[in-house]
Amino acid sequence: MNIKKLLFVTKFDDLSFDALQSLLVLRKASLNHVVFVNVIEREKVSMHRGLGYQKIEEIRLRETANIRFIDWAETLFEQGMEVGVYIVVGNMVRQVFDAARKEEADLIVVGRSRKRFIDQLYSGSDVTEVLRQASIPVLVYKPMPDKIEVLDRPFERILLATDWSPASLRAEAYLRPLNGIVEQVHVVHVAQEKDLKGDNSMTVQKVRKAAREKLEEICDRFAGVGIDARAHVYVGDPIKEIERAAKDCQATLIVLGSSAKQEWVERFLGSVPQNIAEKSDYPTLIVPPPKPS
Amino acid sequence: MGKKVLVVDDDPDVRLFSVTVLEEHGYTPLEATDGEQGLAIVKSEQPDLVILDVLMPKESGVRLFRHIKTDPKLQKIPVIILSGITQKSFLRSQKALTEFGGAAVPEPEAYLEKPVEPEELATAIRNLLH
Numbered sequence: 122m123n124i125k126k127l128l129f130v131t132k133f134d135d136l137s138f139d140a141l142q143s144l145l146v147l148r149k150a151s152l153n154h155v156v157f158v159n160v161i162e163r164e165k166v167s168m169h170r171g172l173g174y175q176k177i178e179e180i181r182l183r184e185t186a187n188i189r190f191i192d193w194a195e196t197l198f199e200q201g202m203e204v205g206v207y208i209v210v211g212n213m214v215r216q217v218f219d220a221a222r223k224e225e226a227d228l229i230v231v232g233r234s235r236k237r238f239i240d241q242l243y244s245g246s247d248v249t250e251v252l253r254q255a256s257i258p259v260l261v262y263k264p265m266p267d268k269i270e271v272l273d274r275p276f277e278r279i280l281l282a283t284d285w286s287p288a289s290l291r292a293e294a295y296l297r298p299l300n301g302i303v304e305q306v307h308v309v310h311v312a313q314e315k316d317l318k319g320d321n322s323m324t325v326q327k328v329r330k331a332a333r334e335k336l337e338e339i340c341d342r343f344a345g346v347g348i349d350a351r352a353h354v355y356v357g358d359p360i361k362e363i364e365r366a367a368k369d370c371q372a373t374l375i376v377l378g379s380s381a382k383q384e385w386v387e388r389f390l391g392s393v394p395q396n397i398a399e400k401s402d403y404p405t406l407i408v409p410p411p412k413p414s
Numbered sequence: 415m416g417k418k419v420l421v422v423d424d425d426p427d428v429r430l431f432s433v434t435v436l437e438e439h440g441y442t443p444l445e446a447t448d449g450e451q452g453l454a455i456v457k458s459e460q461p462d463l464v465i466l467d468v469l470m471p472k473e474s475g476v477r478l479f480r481h482i483k484t485d486p487k488l489q490k491i492p493v494i495i496l497s498g499i500t501q502k503s504f505l506r507s508q509k510a511l512t513e514f515g516g517a518a519v520p521e522p523e524a525y526l527e528k529p530v531e532p533e534e535l536a537t538a539i540r541n542l543l544h
């Protein structure tokens with residue numbers, strides 16, 4: 122799948138222009154159109170006792186966003202990119218999907234700033250809903266651990282977490298056309314401890330070896346398109362181990378496929394991709410299930 | 415009926431401003447909210463003039479301008495760019511697109527940076543339509 126059009130959803134404190142600039146490497150993978158989206162939360166301008174609808178505040182917020190987008194757009198236009206903009210009042214999730222549908226975007230980029238835990242509890246919910254409902258890939262952008270600035274090249278060293286499910290295969294397929302942008306992929310499988318129970322060490326080693334061989338097949342497919350790939354097996358809780366693997370590999374981005382679980386299951390239990398996207402210190406790209414035909 | 419002028423802008427306040435200026439000076443305004451809709455109206459209505467914003471959803475004024483100026487049936491329609499994007503950036507964007515393999519396009523007939531005074535817009539329209 123080509124990434125031609127990217128939806129860049131920003132509240133400005135979570136996702137700034139340097140993050141977008143680092144994604145312009147995707148021009149090598151046919152990116153030629155960036156659409157800026159700024160959603161003004163309704164409660165910031167809604168009716169207040171004695172004040173009514175705060176039209177003046179809405180105009181101020183719109184124009185503040187517009188001034189920033191004009192500045193960003195000039196830079197992109199001058200590079201021959203196509204640029205669009207949506208500054209809208211309303212529900213963040215609904216407006217993002219509305220813009221994505223109108224624009225037929227190939228990728229949604231959302232930000233998650235490094236915030237205090239209590240702040241994350243609130244701001245995280247929009248990102249959660251975007252991840253849950255998205256029918257196109259979503260990149261959750263974050264400042265790298267121990268760094269304030271964003272990465273120069275987020276697609277440089279990717280950690281692809283796989284369980285060989287159709288969702289994982291889709292994530293793998295999504296990355297292969299990005300040869301020329303991606304330098305190295307670390308393909309990681311996290312085995313669960315219950316899978317390693319055996320009456321001797323050989324049984325346990327067999328599990329590791331089988332996983333390793335399957336990972337090597339994925340590495341070979343990446344090598345076939347010129348991407349250097351390494352296989353790794355980890356054991357334990359997938360969320361913790363993927364984070365650990367990302368650190369070990371010095372990953373610049375974690376990529377996972379998400380499956381179409383029943384919504385109520387995800388709502389109560391969460392999913393590994395969603396948990397990683399929300400909690401990991403690393404930028405995360407979630408490749409969603411295909412749209413039902 | 416006055417000459418037809420198409421206003422392409424996603425900002426309803428700017429559309430209202432432009433339409434008011436046009437009606438006060440006896441022109442017939444047409445409206446579009448993005449470049450895609452704008453192109454459809456340019457093709458169907460063949461307006462006498464287009465007033466075009468640059469930064470819009472779906473298709474920007476940069477691309478719509480190129481569509482108009484590279485289509486033999488449309489290229490004679492004069493275009494006033496009315497935008498917050500500077501003229502220098504707009505011209506650089508056209509140069510970049512030409513360098514990427516697109517056709518060379520002329521400069522717009524007039525370029526006004528937002529915000530403009532009603533008389534400034536009216537004068538630019540008058541200069542192109544009379």
